[in-house]
Amino acid sequence: MLCPKCGKETRKGLCEECFLERNPIRMKDVELIICTTCNQFRYKGKWNSNLDRFMEGIIRDNLVHHHDIEIKEIDFKAEENRNRLELDIDITGEYAGERFKTKLKSSIKPDKSQCKDCSRRSSGYYEAILQFRIKKTPTDKDVDPRYVAKAEKVRGGYDFYITSLKHAKQIAANYSKNGYKTGQSPMHAGVRDGKDFYRFSISIKEPQ
Ligand SMILES: [Zn+2]
Ligand SMILES: [Zn+2]
Numbered sequence: 001m002l003c004p005k006c007g008k009e010t011r012k013g014l015c016e017e018c019f020l021e022r023n024p025i026r027m028k029d030v031e032l033i034i035c036t037t038c039n040q041f042r043y044k045g046k047w048n049s050n051l052d053r054f055m056e057g058i059i060r061d062n063l064v065h066h067h068d069i070e071i072k073e074i075d076f077k078a079e080e081n082r083n084r085l086e087l088d089i090d091i092t093g094e095y096a097g098e099r100f101k102t103k104l105k106s107s108i109k110p111d112k113s114q115c116k117d118c119s120r121r122s123s124g125y126y127e128a129i130l131q132f133r134i135k136k137t138p139t140d141k142d143v144d145p146r147y148v149a150k151a152e153k154v155r156g157g158y159d160f161y162i163t164s165l166k167h168a169k170q171i172a173a174n175y176s177k178n179g180y181k182t183g184q185s186p187m188h189a190g191v192r193d194g195k196d197f198y199r200f201s202i203s204i205k206e207p208q
Contacts, residue, residue, distance in 0.1 A: 012096040019095055020102055023066035027087075027106040030062050035115035037122075038146050047115050052078075058108075059089060070094045084109050117163055121149050126161040128168035128200040133157040134180060135206065143171055165200055172202045181205040 002008065003015035014022065033042040034051070041051045048054060056074055063071060073092040078085050089104040114122070126149040132138050133156045143160055147168075150161040162168040172182040182205070186198040 010096075011098070016095040016098045016100040019066075019068075020100065023069070025063060025065040025069065025071075025091060025093075025102065025104055027059065027089075027104065028062040028064055030058060030108045032058075032108055032110040033113050033115075034110040035118055036112045037114055037118040040115045040117075041110065042113075042115065047117075059087065063091075065093075068095060072099070083112075117146050120163040121146070124149050124161075126150070126163055126199070127165040128162045128202055130160040130162055130168055130171060131157065131201055131203040132160065133203060133205045134175075142174075168200065168202055172204060175204045179207040181207060 001010055001012070003010045003013075003018055005014055005018040008015045008017070010016075013019070031043070035041070035047075038049075039051075040047050040049045041054075042048075043054065043058060055078060056076065059074060059076060060071065065071065071091060071093050075090040077088040079088075080086075085108045087104075087106045087108065089106065091102050091104060093100055093102070120126075130143070131154075138158060138160065143162075144167070147163050148160055149163050152159045152161075162171075169184075172184070176182045182202060184200050184202040186200050189197050189199040191197060
């Protein structure tokens with residue numbers, strides 16, 4: 001059978017080239033927010049770090065194509081240009097049992113904003129105080145600075161004001177795993193949206 005448009009040998013109606021020309025693959029507008037402070041990004045309501053690692057999935061998610069086309073592989077280059085991410089995408093796909101390769105240029109314009117952690121930190125908001133009463137001074141490796149609203153040297157150690165209770169508990173759990181003694185107690189911190197609001201102080205002490 002010959003392609004009715006270009007005369008190329010084909011198995012079904014239009015050849016893959018002519019079919020793609022008539023039904024081009026394109027990319028939807030992608031909504032992405034990038035935190036101006038820590039570079040985390042928000043996609044589909046979730047904050048994540050390391051956009052590079054997620055980029056292929058985001059591209060796949062947003063490709064629009066005729067249902068007779070199957071997308072197989074994607075290879076891409078992303079380049080930042082002014083406030084845009086320019087994408088050069090190589091697509092390998094299948095149409096009517098034939099493999100094809102095609103190229104697509106697209107771009108994403110991320111909105112710049114602050115993520116929850118950074119806006120909390122810059123406003124001084126905190127949910128927990130980690131009370132380190134241990135010999136070793138905590139470092140950035142022990143406590144991710146993105147979650148630290150404030151750190152103070154106090155008698156016997158350090159107090160770290162942490163913007164996320166969940167994260168503070170994780171840190172304490174790590175210390176606990178390494179044999180340190182941890183304990184937590186809630187402190188009533190007022191009423192918010194009609195509900196009692198608690199902060200937690202979590203102590204980390206030398207093993208006994
Ligand atoms: Zn053709
Ligand atoms: Zn941030």
